[in-house]
Amino acid sequence: MTEENKYKQVDEAVEGYTQDRQPGIEKDMDPKPIFEDENYKGSEKLKDKVAIITGGDSGIGRAVAIAYAKEGADIVIGYLDEHDDAKKTKEIAESYGAKCEIYAFDVKQKAECNKLVDFTIENFGKLNVLVNHAGVQYPTDEFLDITEEKIRETFETNIYGIIFMSQAAVPHLHKGDAIINTTSVTAYRGSPELIDYSATNGAITSFTRSLSGNLAEKGIRVNGVAPGPIYTPLIPATFSAEKVEKHGESTPMGRRGQPSELAPSYVLLASNDSSYMTGQVLHVNGGDFVTT
Numbered sequence: 001m002t003e004e005n006k007y008k009q010v011d012e013a014v015e016g017y018t019q020d021r022q023p024g025i026e027k028d029m030d031p032k033p034i035f036e037d038e039n040y041k042g043s044e045k046l047k048d049k050v051a052i053i054t055g056g057d058s059g060i061g062r063a064v065a066i067a068y069a070k071e072g073a074d075i076v077i078g079y080l081d082e083h084d085d086a087k088k089t090k091e092i093a094e095s096y097g098a099k100c101e102i103y104a105f106d107v108k109q110k111a112e113c114n115k116l117v118d119f120t121i122e123n124f125g126k127l128n129v130l131v132n133h134a135g136v137q138y139p140t141d142e143f144l145d146i147t148e149e150k151i152r153e154t155f156e157t158n159i160y161g162i163i164f165m166s167q168a169a170v171p172h173l174h175k176g177d178a179i180i181n182t183t184s185v186t187a188y189r190g191s192p193e194l195i196d197y198s199a200t201n202g203a204i205t206s207f208t209r210s211l212s213g214n215l216a217e218k219g220i221r222v223n224g225v226a227p228g229p230i231y232t233p234l235i236p237a238t239f240s241a242e243k244v245e246k247h248g249e250s251t252p253m254g255r256r257g258q259p260s261e262l263a264p265s266y267v268l269l270a271s272n273d274s275s276y277m278t279g280q281v282l283h284v285n286g287g288d289f290v291t292t
Ligand SMILES: NC(=O)C1=CN([C@@H]2O[C@H](COP(=O)(O)OP(=O)(O)OC[C@H]3O[C@@H](n4cnc5c(N)ncnc54)[C@H](O)[C@@H]3O)[C@@H](O)[C@H]2O)C=CC1
Pocket: 023, 024, 054, 055, 056, 057, 058, 059, 060, 061, 078, 079, 080, 081, 082, 105, 106, 107, 108, 133, 134, 135, 136, 157, 182, 183, 184, 185, 226, 227, 228, 229, 230, 231, 232, 233, 234, 235
């Protein structure tokens, strides 16, 4: 079966369902997301590199961890509390010869971000790539119903966390190393029911551009990826059953994306293949044109 047919088949098999906690659990999703393209062969693009991937236990982060393992990187996966998902990702990454450690932490807490980086240095002796991918969203139909608690939680997780992780990582990064931030198509086209969330993604894009300028002289590149609607635990954990079923339908390609379709962009931005790119965002969104 071609990759495109495989993606369509999973897309069509998704019926409306929800999960009752955030972060969602990949193990409980049915059908399962496609987190690996079996035809993707690594070519040592990340050989001898050590990467931290926050939110790397599941969804897009899991697909990135597996692609990095195939490319020769060793990996530390930071995640909140989805231990079974994290163990499974570690197992798959190790099957490709990577060393992989998993680390439960709260990205909202600066001290815990520092400890994750310390843990990485203690176990691997260095850090070359930071993928800031952990995030939450709380869809709310009415603007006035967005609670102060959820606004704080969304900003603290999605943007404070990226700043804390980057501050912890930068002292260990050198010429040729990279930071990659996950933002969202919602940063560019807005989202009426994800107002606070899309604002955090706007902040992530601006942070990416600003930090890239700050670190350019040191040869550390900072780029982003802006996914469109992707089938991950975040979706059934936060959207209604009807939205889960229809997710991605309105994109020009007419379907949701799969995590495996995102991973090559994160490989590109981590590797020397993007040596002349910094401050940029790659748009992997099923064909929506956005103003970059
Ligand atoms: N799935 C989608 O359609 C899209 C997702 N994104 C972005 O992707 C990221 C979410 O990843 P997905 O792969 O979709 O879903 P996911 O549910 O697999 O990942 C969410 C991750 O965030 C981590 N996380 C949440 N709160 C945390 C905390 N306080 N401390 C540490 N880790 C925490 C979870 O452990 C989990 O690994 C977010 O940054 C989101 O903005 C962006 C655009 C579209």
